[in-house]
Amino acid sequence: MDSEIDVYELLGVSVEASDKELTKAYRVKALQHHPDKNRNNPNAAKLFHDIKAAYDMLSDPQLRSDYDDKRRASLAKRQRLDALSSQRKRMKSQLEKDERDARHSRDQERARTHDEAARFRDETRRDEARRDKQMREHVQREEVMEEVDEMDRSVRVRWSGATHDRESLARVFAVFGELEEVAVAPSHSGRQSALLVYKSVAAAHALMNTRAPGAEVAAFERFWAAGAEPRSVHGVSGTKMPGDGPRLPANEATRDSEQGRRVRIPNISAIDVRSLPGANMSFSDFESLTLMRMRLYQDSLAK
CATH class of the missing domain: 1.10.287.110 (DnaJ domain)
Structure with a gap:
């Protein structure tokens, strides 16, 4: 059996x-x-x-x-x-559950990593776009400043009594904008003059057109270095200024520039030399401007 x-x-x-x-x-x-x-x-x-x-x-x-x-x-x-078999079954079930939970956690972690990477790429693209925009705006500002003639950004001031040097003048007039150069002319018969060259024509315009100058600024006589308000200031004020010249005569020629813009060529014989910018500057002002430009040129060579 x-x-x-x-x-x-x-x-x-x-x-x-x-x-x-x-x-x-x-x-x-x-x-x-x-x-x-x-x-x-x-x-x-x-x-x-x-x-x-x-x-x-x-x-x-x-x-x-x-x-x-x-x-x-x-x-x-x-x-x-049988008890061991049941225990093994429970252990197997627990292991399978742990594996499912671990797999789910890995999937969630991968999803979070993917989302964070996507956010990082988006932020990087936004930062690059912002930097590119700032760079373009900076280049545009530099180009605009380069297009404005130095004389258009220059103001001649005159005073008597108090003695000022480059540092004290820069402290007084920097409230209107960043100064590129300050040139003090030799004094004549108790009166002094200086040339203020701003980095932007807007700053020079603000100085010339301030309606409530402080006590320090009010002590100075102010003149456009070019002898009259320059045409480039019109873009600052937004209005057509008195003294704008008439349209060019019909016999003036035009040609294409390298940038593709139409450039007007005036009839030289019709130009009045007395109306040129700076024609009515005093010799001392002209001398100060020349010395300032020589110093700036030497500084640029030293760099």
């Missing part, structure tokens, strides 16, 4: 069955599985033999006691294995 067969299950009785219950159960099973009644079943003889062996074992008190001890040990072992 196979050792794995449970004889109680084979006879169909409980572990607490009495001898009488065992005998009755054996007779029923023996009649039911007798080979003569199960000729078509090739396993009928073996099953009938196992039923007989199970009854013989349980009928003997000693053999039954030994079998019960082995059966309880086997059941306890099976229960332990």
Whole structure:
């Protein structure tokens, strides 16, 4: 008989069955599985033999006691294995859950990294665009300043009494804008004069047109270095200023410049030299401007 067969299950009785219950159960099973009644079943003889062996074992008190001890040990072992199997199943389920959670966390982290990288690229593009815009505006401002003649950005001041040098004049007149140069002319008969060259024509315009000059500024007489308000100031004031010349005569020629703009060529014979910028400057002012320009040229060579 196979050792794995449970004889109680084979006879169909409980572990607490009495001898009488065992005998009755054996007779029923023996009649039911007798080979003569199960000729078509090739396993009928073996099953009938196992039923007989199970009854013989349980009928003997000693053999039954030994079998019960082995059966309880086997059941306890099976229960332990089942418990371990359940524990392994729980551990497997937990490991699978941990793996799913870790995968989900990795996906979230990758998504956050992707979003942060996208934000960083967008911020970098915005910063580059902002720097490009600032650079273009700076270049445009430089080009505008370069297009304005130095004389258009220059104001001549005259005073008497107090003594001023380049530093004190720069302190007084820097409130209107950044100064490029201050040239002080030699004094004549107690009166002094200086030339103020601003970096922008707007600053020079602000000085010449201030309606409420402070006490320090009011002590100075102010004149455009060119002798009259320059045409470039019109773009600052936004209005057409008195003294604008008439339209060019019809006989004036035009040609194309390198920048593609139409450049007017005046009739030189019609120019009044007295109307040229700076024609009415005093010799001392002209000398101061010349010395200032020589100093600026030397500074540029030193750089």
